[in-house]
Amino acid sequence: MFEITVEESFAAGHALRGYRGKCENVHGHNYKVEVTLEGEQLDETGLLVDFVELKRWLRNVIERLDHRMLNEIPPFDRVNPTAENMARYFYEEISRALQESAGRDRVRVARVRIWETDTTTATYRP
């Protein structure tokens, strides 16, 4: 089994609904996102997926969120913008991009990890 991983970071604001504590107030984080793809077969070049392509998919998702108030952006206008829900959102969006690529029959998203701070992460995997 092969895995490839890329990471990117972005900044965004949020406020958690229904949460009692500091995170119910509007505040921001410098998020880090790590996406890992997995598959057993490489393409004819010897790649699982080109890092350049995976980074482009990831940046396309980040572009919607960077320097924004997450609570105002779907699906986080309905779904609480916790690190857990953000990890699932990135998983779904990267999976969608992967489904439109040449590697869709060999490759899947293994997991997405979100760092909300240097010491706190949430991971989503199917």
Ligand SMILES: [Zn+2]
């Ligand atoms: Zn927070």
